[in-house]
Amino acid sequence: MPIHDVLIFDTTLRDGEQAPGNSLSPEEKLRLARQLDALGVDVMEAGFPAASEGDYRSVVQIAGEVRRPVIAALARCHERDIELAGEAIRPAERGRVHVFISTSDLHIKDKLKTTRDDVLARARAAVRQARQYTDDVEFSAEDASRTDPEFLCRIVEAAIAEGARTVNLPDTVGYAMPEEYGEMFRSVLARVPGADRVVLSAHCHDDLGLAVANSLAAIAAGARQVECTVNGIGERAGNAAMEELVMASHVRGPALGFRCNVDTREIYRTSQLLGYLTGSFPPPNKAVVGRNAFAHESGIHQHGMLQNGLTYEIIRPEMVGIPRSTLVLGKHSGRHALERRYRELGYDLTDLQLAEVYRQFSALADRKREILDEDLLALVHESFHDAPEEYQLSHLRVVCGSITPTAEVRMTGPWTGERTARGTGDGPIAAAFTAISEILGRQIEVLSLSLRSLTPGRDSVGQVFLQAKVDGKTLSGTGASTDIVEASARALVHALNKAYHADRLEASSLNAVYLWGV
Numbered sequence: 001m002p003i004h005d006v007l008i009f010d011t012t013l014r015d016g017e018q019a020p021g022n023s024l025s026p027e028e029k030l031r032l033a034r035q036l037d038a039l040g041v042d043v044m045e046a047g048f049p050a051a052s053e054g055d056y057r058s059v060v061q062i063a064g065e066v067r068r069p070v071i072a073a074l075a076r077c078h079e080r081d082i083e084l085a086g087e088a089i090r091p092a093e094r095g096r097v098h099v100f101i102s103t104s105d106l107h108i109k110d111k112l113k114t115t116r117d118d119v120l121a122r123a124r125a126a127v128r129q130a131r132q133y134t135d136d137v138e139f140s141a142e143d144a145s146r147t148d149p150e151f152l153c154r155i156v157e158a159a160i161a162e163g164a165r166t167v168n169l170p171d172t173v174g175y176a177m178p179e180e181y182g183e184m185f186r187s188v189l190a191r192v193p194g195a196d197r198v199v200l201s202a203h204c205h206d207d208l209g210l211a212v213a214n215s216l217a218a219i220a221a222g223a224r225q226v227e228c229t230v231n232g233i234g235e236r237a238g239n240a241a242m243e244e245l246v247m248a249s250h251v252r253g254p255a256l257g258f259r260c261n262v263d264t265r266e267i268y269r270t271s272q273l274l275g276y277l278t279g280s281f282p283p284p285n286k287a288v289v290g291r292n293a294f295a296h297e298s299g300i301h302q303h304g305m306l307q308n309g310l311t312y313e314i315i316r317p318e319m320v321g322i323p324r325s326t327l328v329l330g331k332h333s334g335r336h337a338l339e340r341r342y343r344e345l346g347y348d349l350t351d352l353q354l355a356e357v358y359r360q361f362s363a364l365a366d367r368k369r370e371i372l373d374e375d376l377l378a379l380v381h382e383s384f385h386d387a388p389e390e391y392q393l394s395h396l397r398v399v400c401g402s403i404t405p406t407a408e409v410r411m412t413g414p415w416t417g418e419r420t421a422r423g424t425g426d427g428p429i430a431a432a433f434t435a436i437s438e439i440l441g442r443q444i445e446v447l448s449l450s451l452r453s454l455t456p457g458r459d460s461v462g463q464v465f466l467q468a469k470v471d472g473k474t475l476s477g478t479g480a481s482t483d484i485v486e487a488s489a490r491a492l493v494h495a496l497n498k499a500y501h502a503d504r505l506e507a508s509s510l511n512a513v514y515l516w517g518v
Contacts, residue, residue, distance in 0.1 A: 006223070015229060015234045018048070024277055036270065038270075039266040056084055060088050070096050076101065096166075138164065141155055141169055144168075156188055169200065169218075179217065203227035204218075205234065205235065241286075267321055378463060392493070409422075414500070450464070462487050
């Protein structure tokens, strides 16, 4: 079977980020965009500029700073959407406007409340308008898998005639079976003039657990781009998982007939960063990146692995950035051992960064018998927040039980020396928050707080995610520790640093003029 190149269109920052619970700040989106660049995706859908001012600014920032991949911006077939998308990608080295409209009769009648002819006219006009901003225009026929085949061919032909270079045929609700989805691509290629001269793209959702299978069926039928997300995150049950598609091309390339240009060694690191930023990590049994993907407990499997790793592993863990061997770290480990382990995990730390992480590692090792890779990843992410650490927690002492919980907190900040305060509350976390609020003299309202265990065992590292309103601004924060009260306090301090940073940015831009939408 001939081998074809397939483009990886990553929509983690758009389709993945818009799913409930996955919202990212502009700084977090840029951080993830840089990692996606290191991963080597071909196209990066940076956002939906018309959705919000924040999304518009994120796309502008990513377009200006991430230079290698194509930077795409999504737009409905509305003039204003396309204007904003076109302006947002203007700083990009290579920019794409991605326009979409529903094409199934169900959507046309009940969502758009219009007619096929109107949808056809709007699609034509949208592609024509998008071409004013870039030659690289992608058109998506939303709900293509439930669209009448005759009408689908008509609208694809119209989009190509207006200059679309890429045509996406999404399985928007994860309804199609692999054979049906592949046949749709074969039909379009056979019946639409010029379809063989554009890139046909697959965009599959996982409502029936078939997103990757459908994407592979589309590739076999002629698709030359797949739209996917890291860890398979996205609306409802998610999208086709990027790491599964990429590794399928490596493991079964000759059988599948395609290859892609992703650097597989960056897959695990990207997966972990996304999990840290969203608070949503892949389940242990997740293919390629799950904690158990390369774990073997069965005695029979272990015996086979000792003889030859290929007996029970079709992917070498090093291929996706997971070291094969595990270096056990504990309180007697030195700085060199820690540095080597981070290097194996893909992190080259500076001397200052290593010193900071080692300080936190030593404190954690006093509380944990064994330090796992998940602990090390939590430490490095915790140590290097996006917001500058103007505020730092230097001391926390909590007393609780059958008495009113009290907390004593010492902090450093944009003042001279340390400040100390005591607080009480309904529980130890509330008491710590009261003391922090007292030190800062600022009104703090915690809107939500969630806790997850990063590592297994009784001495697990807990990670806290919170949303807090600080002087009217709503910000998120994260913190990690084996002590959940300390983790909660660190999460609040992280949010306070974001608030401080936001205030500084706001003050520095008072003389700048920004007219939204102009």
